[in-house]
Amino acid sequence: MRIKAKVEGDKIIIPNSYNLQDGEIWLEIEILGTSSGEHLELWEEHLNEEKRKEEPVDIDTIEVISQELGLKGIKVEDLINGKL
Amino acid sequence: MANSKFVIDVNILLDFLLGRNGYKEASKVIEYLVKKKNGYISASSIPVIYFMISKYRKELLKFLPKILSYFTIWKVPSYVDWEHPLVQKDIEDYLIHTTAESLDAFVITRDKEFLSLSDKAINVEDFFKLILKENKEKHVPFLDLKSQNIKIFPKVEKKLDRIINSSQFVCGKYVKEFEEAFASYLGTKFCIGVNSGTSALIVALMAVGLKPGDEVIMPVNTFIATAEAVSILGGKPVFVDIHPDYYTIDVNQIESKITNRTKAIIPVHLYGQCADMDPIMDIARKYNLWVIEDACQAHGAEYKGRKAGTIGHIGCFSFYPGKNLGSWGEAGACVTNDEKLADRMYKIRNHGGIKKYQHEILGGNFRMEEIQGAILGEKLYYLDEWNEKRRYIARLYLDRLQDLEDNDLLKLPHEAPYNKHIYHLFVITLKRKNRKVILSELKNNSIDIGIHYPTPLYKIKIFNYDINNEKGQYTIAELIQDNIISLPIHEHIKEDQIILIQNILRHALG
Numbered sequence: 001m002r003i004k005a006k007v008e009g010d011k012i013i014i015p016n017s018y019n020l021q022d023g024e025i026w027l028e029i030e031i032l033g034t035s036s037g038e039h040l041e042l043w044e045e046h047l048n049e050e051k052r053k054e055e056p057v058d059i060d061t062i063e064v065i066s067q068e069l070g071l072k073g074i075k076v077e078d079l080i081n082g083k084l
Numbered sequence: 085m086a087n088s089k090f091v092i093d094v095n096i097l098l099d100f101l102l103g104r105n106g107y108k109e110a111s112k113v114i115e116y117l118v119k120k121k122n123g124y125i126s127a128s129s130i131p132v133i134y135f136m137i138s139k140y141r142k143e144l145l146k147f148l149p150k151i152l153s154y155f156t157i158w159k160v161p162s163y164v165d166w167e168h169p170l171v172q173k174d175i176e177d178y179l180i181h182t183t184a185e186s187l188d189a190f191v192i193t194r195d196k197e198f199l200s201l202s203d204k205a206i207n208v209e210d211f212f213k214l215i216l217k218e219n220k221e222k223h224v225p226f227l228d229l230k231s232q233n234i235k236i237f238p239k240v241e242k243k244l245d246r247i248i249n250s251s252q253f254v255c256g257k258y259v260k261e262f263e264e265a266f267a268s269y270l271g272t273k274f275c276i277g278v279n280s281g282t283s284a285l286i287v288a289l290m291a292v293g294l295k296p297g298d299e300v301i302m303p304v305n306t307f308i309a310t311a312e313a314v315s316i317l318g319g320k321p322v323f324v325d326i327h328p329d330y331y332t333i334d335v336n337q338i339e340s341k342i343t344n345r346t347k348a349i350i351p352v353h354l355y356g357q358c359a360d361m362d363p364i365m366d367i368a369r370k371y372n373l374w375v376i377e378d379a380c381q382a383h384g385a386e387y388k389g390r391k392a393g394t395i396g397h398i399g400c401f402s403f404y405p406g407k408n409l410g411s412w413g414e415a416g417a418c419v420t421n422d423e424k425l426a427d428r429m430y431k432i433r434n435h436g437g438i439k440k441y442q443h444e445i446l447g448g449n450f451r452m453e454e455i456q457g458a459i460l461g462e463k464l465y466y467l468d469e470w471n472e473k474r475r476y477i478a479r480l481y482l483d484r485l486q487d488l489e490d491n492d493l494l495k496l497p498h499e500a501p502y503n504k505h506i507y508h509l510f511v512i513t514l515k516r517k518n519r520k521v522i523l524s525e526l527k528n529n530s531i532d533i534g535i536h537y538p539t540p541l542y543k544i545k546i547f548n549y550d551i552n553n554e555k556g557q558y559t560i561a562e563l564i565q566d567n568i569i570s571l572p573i574h575e576h577i578k579e580d581q582i583i584l585i586q587n588i589l590r591h592a593l594g
Contacts, residue, residue, distance in 0.1 A: 040131065040132060043132050043176070044136065047094060047098070050095060051095055051104075054194040055194050055196050055207050057194070057208045059108075065212040066112045073111035073112045074111050076101060076151065079151045079154055080150060084119065
């Protein structure tokens with residue numbers, strides 16, 4: 001027996017008219033209307049949502065500790081040019 | 085010093101790469117991880133990092149492989165705990181969490197939900213507090229195998245997959261590749277992979293035809309396996325005292341131990357430097373003896389430009405995990421330039437025959453596992469680099485402790501002029517202070533040490549030596565037995581740790 005389910009947004013909808021038992025069925029998930037590009041767009045949206053809800057940090061504590069450890073911060077260019 | 089590992093959450097990396105809000109803290113986090121080489125990125129984060137860079141900083145895309153090379157990309161395990169609360173809430177965060185779990189690492193994140201649902205997640209502030217605490221900790225481990233093995237794991241992973249898929253676990257493709265690579269590295273014709281250093285010695289002794297009652301000459305200060313291999317085959321280990329400066333076999337005392345039952349000499353290249361091989365080979369030629377080099381502590385060491393293990397008739401290696409070239413379990417090898425000996429050893433390791441069920445001579449099961457061949461093949465690429473690092477660390481110790489030797493407080497390891505020492509161990513000998521006092525001082529300061537070896541072999545009961553009769557024969561070994569200390573040495577030890585050890589020793593000896 002094969003069952004088709006629908007994915008809508010973040011939900012997988014499985015028809016409930018079947019009596020499913022372990023080892024007896026295959027579940028085939030069909031993702032409708034979402035290309036991989038769109039998936040990444042959704043992911044970006046998700047990351048942005050997480051960023052909006054980020055935990056605030058105590059800048060002063062970080063400043064004191066990083067000074068003690070001699071951390072001044074680096075730039076992306078430092079990594080590209082190997083200047084560390 | 086503890087050295088935690090950290091997986092970086094996507095948003096923090098993107099703050100840095102895209103210059104978003106949070107850039108300042110992120111750039112310091114990344115500076116630390118890059119400098120300490122303990123930053124990891126979950127393989128599951130790669131697609132979104134690529135996507136975001138291609139969308140918002142396209143000019144960086146071509147540099148992304150270089151930028152990511154400052155981190156280790158770590159696997160996402162296949163074991164998924166579907167009941168984990170993060171799976172229900174955010175599968176991407178769960179994959180990062182499980183990556184960290186497989187590494188025993190923390191995840192640095194600012195995501196509130198991630199922080200509340202993962203015991204691996206720490207926020208940026210706690211990350212800084214933790215690294216500050218770790219920088220103040222003073223523990224110096226004797227070895228740091230974890231760092232070494234994690235470093236090579238991404239390179240070995242593909243091979244492990246192939247081993248599982250082929251399910252050929254013994255003496256397959258990777259053992260053969262390693263045998264060829266190690267033989268080429270040493271400059272010898274044959275390498276026979278076996279399942280431990282002790283097995284290598286047994287196989288070598290069987291290959292030269294050791295019979296019960298035959299005598300084999302060896303140094304009195306070495307690991308028990310050298311003598312054990314002889315005794316297992318019914319032979320008799322005959323011990324010789326050690327050189328006062330180098331602690332390898334004293335070649336001037338070998339001839340006096342030769343009898344009509346002497347079959348072989350086993351010089352041990354102790355602590356990482358070779359015994360004086362030319363006189364040993366001259367004696368062997370004069371008395372028609374076999375020379376089996378115990379190179380179990382000397383992977384890549386050199387004697388007059390020749391690699392340890394390639395000068396005698398057979399060289400034996402151990403790849404026990406803590407060795408300069410160590411496996412992920414038990415492994416060893418015999419090397420030789422003699423085709424007949426090689427043929428015998430190939431057979432001996434495999435129940436006496438090359439082909440299945442063809443048992444031409446007496447052998448046993450001494451075969452190397454495929455996984456060890458795969459690991460050793462990868463680690464071999466780093467052996468010279470790691471040995472050089474050990475030589476550098478040894479130089480730091482020697483420079484910083486020289487005055488203590490000048491003042492006759494201790495004796496430092498000495499590299500013989502004919503040798504290239506690879507410092508498997510860095511062994512100092514105390515000259516005045518009681519070792520117990522010094523050991524206690526080092527222990528109290530969280531410095532791990534070793535003793536190699538606590539008992540000269542003739543005193544170990546299983547070899548049936550009459551201790552009273554033997555007394556006085558091994559003056560150097562007796563002299564150092566209660567005074568040697570092996571200090572931590574490995575490729576991950578830092579200069580400030582050497583300074584710390586030096587200060588503790590100086591204080592304790594003062």
